Amino acid sequence: MTRFLSWPLLIALFSWAEPSLAADSAPEKVSGLVLYNQLKINAATQQLQIESNDENSDSQYYLAEIIRKKIRYMAPEAQHWYEKAAQKDNIYAMIQLGRHKNDFCQKIGNCPPFKKTQAEWFAQAKGLVLPKAQEGDPESLYLMYEITLNREWLEKSANAGYSLAQYWMAVSERQGEGFFLIPGKRDASVKKWLLLSSEGGYPKAMMDYLEILHREGDTASIRQWLELAARSGYQVAVSSYGAYISHTPDKLDYPLDLVKGYALFTLLKDLGDAGGIGRYVERKAEEIREKMTPAQIEDSERIAKEWKTTHPPLSFFPDKLGY
Incomplete structure (x- = not known):
């Protein structure tokens, strides 16, 4: 029987602690996003800082993500870069600002003043995304799900062919969401979504799909x-x-x-x-x-x-x- 190589704690327990600079160096010119995706956090931070200072909104967003995940709350510096990105209509930054809960920073007395409330950030994001979603844009449909957490938007995005939404449909159904009356229909639906997401090029779906193929021999x-x-x-x-x-x-x-x-x-x-x-x-x-x-x-x-x-x-x- 085939057994796949396992990667214990690889993704689920990914740590944002600082690795050594020697192991995290980037001798050649590499974009901050590539370094971020490779979990080379020191090198990514340095490069994203350069790109953020050049007013790249995507870099500003990812720099904010690194800072927030390291400290585990919305520190003033993270908020600064989220807001800089949001001012350039970066929807992902608006969503993170909308999701922010400042309970911990209140306890330590380190809550920065916000340019807008959580509700205002969500409203601004929705105002930008909803028109495109109503036109059937797959990513916008998915972003409406992230803004509202209404699963109907996720399913609409998946049906529109957005591979990331298809993957999360599979994950949600595997975790028990959705209603399936006939035995076996849930597993069949999970397989369908993973195959569609895989065909759309999403590699995490491909690896999950391999597990199904493994069980089927x-x-x-x-x-x-x-x-x-x-x-x-x-x-x-x-x-x-x-x-x-x-x-x-x-x-x-x-x-x-x-x-x-x-x-x-x-x-x-x-x-x-x-x-x-x-x-x-x-x-x-x-x-x-x-x-x-x-x-x-x-x-x-x-x-x-x-x-x-x-x-x-x-x-x-x-x-x-x-x-």
């Missing part, structure tokens, strides 16, 4: 979807794909490809210990390397460079609207 489809997920740059998929094609272990019947497998783990080493993966990557890379000839190791360097230039950057795909 569909190894051929597992191989197909795991490779597609790896091509997206999703770190979990890249590591699993690299391990399986190098037969470390051999559980999916991929043709043996030590060169590409080692190349992928060479790329994963660039993440350092972001997400707590460093020791696993080093150990797995060494297991593969022990099977290789010097010529294969040299060839893997070329493959790694080719992959890096022809695929999206490695990413943990953290949720954009984090809590």
Whole structure:
């Protein structure tokens, strides 16, 4: 029976504590968003600060996210960057400002003055998003769900083809939301949403879909979807794909490809210990390397460079609207 490589505590227990600067350095010019998605928090903070000072609203939003998650409440600096982004009509920043609850900052006497109330931020966001949602824009339909928490908007977005909404429809139904009278219909609906989201290119859905295929014993489809997920740059998929094609272990019947497998783990080493993966990557890379000839190791360097230039950057795909 196939067993997938597990990543204990990888995403669910992701810590925003400061890693060492040595492990978090970014020697080449990389955007703040790429560094943020790679959980290289020190380097991301530095680059996002530069971009935020250049009035990039997306960078201002992600910089605020880093600050808020590190401190675990709406600190004045986080609020400053959220508000800067919101003033440029950044809907995600407005939603975070609308969600803000200042109970903790009141306890420590550190509540900053707000330009608008929570209700006013939500009203402004809704005013910008609702017209587009009424026209059927898939992302706007999803944002209406985030603003209102009305599940009808989520379903409308999913039916409009928004892959992120389709993924969250699957998650919500798996957790018991929705009404299904006939036994088996819930599982079938979860599978449907995960497949649609996967076909839309969302890698987290692909990895969840693999679990269903695993239970069904569909190894051929597992191989197909795991490779597609790896091509997206999703770190979990890249590591699993690299391990399986190098037969470390051999559980999916991929043709043996030590060169590409080692190349992928060479790329994963660039993440350092972001997400707590460093020791696993080093150990797995060494297991593969022990099977290789010097010529294969040299060839893997070329493959790694080719992959890096022809695929999206490695990413943990953290949720954009984090809590």
